[in-house]
Amino acid sequence: MKKLFFTALVLLSTLSGIAQKSKYMTFQGEIANKNGDAVYITDGKNKLIKKIQVTSEGTFKDTLHVAHGRYSLSDGNEFTIVYLKNGFDLKLKMDTKKFDESIIYSGKGALENNFLAKNSLFEEQTDMGSLLAASEVDFLKGLDKKKLEDLKRLQNTKLDPIFIDLQKKSIDENYNGVVKYYKMNYEANLAKSKLANTMSPSFNYDNYAGGKTKLEDFKGKYVYIDVWATWCGPCRAEIPFLKKNEEKYHGKNISFVSISVDVQKDIEKWKTLIKDKELGGVQLFADNNWNSQFIKDYGINSIPRFILIDPTGKIVSADASRPSSAELQVQLDALLN
Template identity: 45%
Template sequence: MKKIIYILSIALAFVSCKKEVTKDYVTLSGTIINQNSDSLVVAQRGIIKTLKVNADGTFLDTLKVEAGSYILFDGVEQAKLYLKNGYDLKVSIDTKAFDETLKFTGNGSEANNYLAKKGLLSEKIVDYAGILKMDKLSFNKRIESNKEEFLTLLKTTKNLDSTFIKEEEKQVEIITKQLGMMYSEKEAILALKGKASPKFVDYENHAGGLTSLDDLKEKYVYIDLWATWCGPCKAEIPFLKKVEKEYHGKNIEFVSISIDRENAYETWRKMVTDKELTGIQLYAKGDKTFTEAYKVTGIPRFILIDPQGNIVSADAPRPSDSELIDLFKELSI
């Protein structure tokens, strides 16, 4: 009898050992060729975890997550990930061709290889600047074509989680809707051309006193809407200085309007001084009437007004864009 019980105990133990235990964490490992740094960052709304990368480019770590989208950042490049506890993902990347060589194997690889392919497809077919310049019919056709390509990629990828599929379908719809809204905004902005410009009144001038748009009549006015916290705005500063210098003394005024909040007033004054910003430097002091009239939803935004106070372009080329000088030449400024 004891022998039978002993044998049954061994059998039960064997069955218990064979039972698969679901991990409550993600395992991330892999190899990076031509690594950009000695670490990788997994982030969502903030940094979730920093993974150490060895000198030979290998890495291995674990982390607990809520199922969803994350970013893998190597200090220079980044990739979108879909992580779920229980995944055991192996990553391989050559940073010389980051997007093209990004590959995943192991549990969870299907969704992440799909995301890598989606990224490449997006680079290939999505040209936001070009799409927004199309006529309405061409725009609609292009949007539908892009939507179909993304959904085809999703449908032909096997072994995807149903929740993941629903979220991706939702994202395609959101992007399609956002592009439609962007196109409508662009049409509204283009419709402003030739109309009398909305006015700003009594904005604080860094050089002293108050300045209004009416004070600048009889010259072209090139307006830069910016803020001290805006990286792309600050990236335009060297280009704007160069253009201002080239057109100094000509029939044009260069006006930079800070739309910083009032608690950043001193930051604005200091930055104008420290960076030796040229042109007319104004502070809106929380006033939104001018930006709202120009339908501003993002900065930097550049506006060109003619000597009669009419709008030449409500969304003029940036100083870093060679089209700006072409426009100035066309207007004989």
Template identity: 55%
Template sequence: MKKITYLLLLFVCFSFAQNTGKVTFFAKIENRNSDTLTIYGPKKFKHKIPVNKKGVFESSFDITEGLHQFNDGVESSMLYLKDGDDLKLNMDAKEFDETIVYKGKGEKENNYLAQKALSDETFEMELENLLEKDETIFKAALDKKKTDDLAKLEGNGLNEKFVGIYKPMILQESVMLLQYYNQKAEAKKTEGTQAASFDYENHKGGKTKLEDLRGKYVYIDVWATWCGPCRAEIPHLKKVEEKYHGKNIEFVSISVDVDKDHEKWQKFVTDKELGGIQLFADKNWNSDFIKAFGINSIPRFILIDPTGKVVKSDAPRPSSAALVELLDSLVK
């Protein structure tokens, strides 16, 4: 969840960028995931840097000052680029966030961003447990995080424009996490009640309704082909499906793609060899099942018991160890 919020805030803040300029970017990456780095930035900026014969990534290019993002084909990290920056990055892709170190002009802001990603990762590891706590405890944890983040941002000689852009992000992050807590609390109210039903098109043909799956636990993944975080969960979901193959559970994926992307959904399911029961919601976000669970962001996971009652209305993700722990306690 934290990474989704992080990226949302990143793209929102692209709009604050104004000044243009030129930067030089050099990266030496051990165990690289790709032979190309891609820099994304304001005004739909996209710049690809291929690895050279020396095994490094090196390029000079024009930018609009502001927050950017570099992607190595598997993982991403934030950048702050301004005119005249001359950044040299060293890292090991096997320990992506942990090993990012910048040298050169612009290093302060970018090392701050790298360290912020690490502290966010630590907080994310605690988040699952915090979401189960009383609201007072959760708010206290958010306030501490916000205070710590602001202290590291201010008074450390960072570029004033950078501080001006990033401070509202920290404040907004706290607001969004509290909203997420409240959504989780609201979702819990459906737990123990009879789940809303669905009757959706099955990728294999015909239609499938929830009642067809009575007698088994049902783990539901609400997703869409355009959703990056949803796609990132697919390899983990496949492993969970394999672990519980033949046991008392069905895995159902419900796409909320719009009608015009119906063929895209069909092709995606086939090309990616998605398992489980693949369904297409009848009215995307306005489908009755989606509205019944108050789903307004994806991916979203739901666990229903063999009698059709909700066990978890906002269940752990496939990538979370908490999911296996939960399923091991229920599924035989």
């Protein structure tokens, strides 16, 4: 009886240890050419779950208590998707110069995570740019084909069923998200194309040089409009190219007009930037930032945005080429020379 009782105690103690251990997982790795001193694990809402320090040799090791699921693992420069679950003993090897191509997992949880690493390479091979530029019929056909290929790769009975369900959910969410993105951009591009060769909406905005300026003031000239804001990095990156175009076409039948959608409280910041950067052309300040009627009439929801209007006030392009694009100079040369 004593022996049986002792055996039962040992069994209970062992089971208790297993249960306790399953509340956590271990995660360790070796990173060649590390980019920083830590790796970061975030959830689907970009909430930081764990920051794990990386040694000078590029190794790390830690324990985590997680809700099983898909997470993002980042070295600060790039990221990859990982599947984490309490009870895992996961080991990673990676070279940041190759990143996804170099990722290899071992230990408990390796099967699902090696699947994710390989799957990310399939994603990179998909030419989403061409797909998004296709007709709606070809777009949907291409996306349906991709979805079937994604699901086919899950036909591995050794994968964790919970993992398979999460992947299927992710595939559906990605599919629906891409369809929504396509339709939104397709409709926006269609609206832009419909504006071509129609009379442009007008504006009447404060001019940095003083007074107000309206679109009709430029009648008889081509007008190249830059919609921007002081806080917009891509907008400011176009400034040097815009200035070069202004110089090239100085004296030609074209006016360069910049319209800021900064909020009213930043008007002094706008004025200071114009002075410091020695901006040329006509500098205007929209009367109600994004809600200005001219901005709404053109359906502008992202910047920079460029518009080209002909001497009669008709729209040549509601979404013209950027100053940094060689296409703009080809178009302007054809119009002005």
